[in-house]
Amino acid sequence: MTGPSSLAARAIVAASSSARLKEAVTRAPVTRSVVERFVAGEAEDDGVRAARSLAGSGLRVSLDHLGEFTSDPEVIRAATAATVSMLRRLAAEGLAPACEVSVKLTALGLDVGRSVALDNAYAVVAAAREAGTTVTCDMEDSTRTDRTLDVVRELRAEEPSVGVVLQAMLRRTESDARDLAHAGSRVRLCKGAYAEPESVAFPSRAEVDASYARSLGILMRGQGYPMVATHDPRFVDLGERLVKEHGRGADTYEFQMLYGIRPGEQLALAGRGHTVRVYVPYGKDWYGYLMRRLAERPANVAFFVRALATRS
Ligand SMILES: Cc1cc2nc3c(=O)[nH]c(=O)nc-3n(C[C@H](O)[C@H](O)[C@H](O)COP(=O)(O)OP(=O)(O)OC[C@H]3O[C@@H](n4cnc5c(N)ncnc54)[C@H](O)[C@@H]3O)c2cc1C
Secondary structure (H helix, E strand, O other): OEOOOOHHHHHHHHHOOOHHHHHHHHHOOOHHHHHHHHOOOOOHHHHHHHHHHHHHOOOEEEEEEOOOOOOOHHHHHHHHHHHHHHHHHHHHOOOOOOEEEEEOOOOOOOOOOHHHHHHHHHHHHHHHHHHOOOEEEOOOOHHHHHHHHHHHHHHHHHOOOOEEEEEOOEOOHHHHHHHHOOOOOEEEEEOOOOOEOOOOEOOOHHHHHHHHHHHHHHHHHOOOEEEEEOOOHHHHHHHHHHHHHOOOOOOOOEEEEEOOOOHHHHHHHHHOOOOEEEEEEEOOOOHHHHHHHHHOOHHHHHHHHHHHHOOO
């Protein structure tokens, strides 16, 4: 398996599917403060409050109603309704178009079937259009990459502004970047947060980095709208250099970072004239998201494991 670097990090991502670990983490007293760092809160109001505050400081926002990997029709229906409701709220509060939504297609029914995900995603896209804002489809693990790209292709036939995500850790990404670097195409490039087998993903950090640099070059040279999603100072620098080199105007690309991570750099980048969007997760189903954030940072993992081990 490859994925977020360090053995401990990979172990966390792999172990996060264990029901026992989930229960221990969810119950641990230390969890609440860690969750608060990365998640805006459990209610729609919490997401709106965070969005209003970020938009007030000149940043854009992508709100994500947490939830993923479900086949439960009731959960899928509720997830779709929650995102539609958030879009109406953004319009009512005057927060669109600065604030959009991100969706995970497995929350909208991808694991049940293509047509279920597509119907629900159409409902979200229609609500976004009415609100005057956009939708970006997150990318999940590699067993779902083709199905996600297929649904996005279909959605774009109806609404070309629908955004898609590519993960530099995947061997296929450079080729996908070439296919998607066309006019009007909003593409978020990230490193990738899922544990993947070496057959599909680069095993070393250096190879993932090289893939990120190559794919970003393709997107920046292309006709689309690159969304540079990283906290890594080297790729923020590269993004800024490529913007300059290709003479891109501030409305033809953006930088993206996650809520709670490098907030000072988010403002500094915006201060240098770049469009910066913050990905803001909210909702009750924060477990999987939290585990991926912990896995990205060995220091967070060590701290968390120690706290869990010493709880009485
Ligand atoms: C806006 C956005 C959307 C994303 N969407 C997706 C998606 O759809 N699919 C997907 O697979 N992945 C997604 N990701 C996650 C991404 O794939 C990476 O896992 C994540 O961004 C960490 O990689 P990095 O480029 O920030 O570099 P890293 O090398 O991980 O981090 C660089 C530096 O950033 C800081 N940092 C990074 N992570 C943390 C953290 N958790 N806690 C504290 N500090 C940290 C540290 O200073 C670190 O040294 C998204 C990321 C962003 C920013």
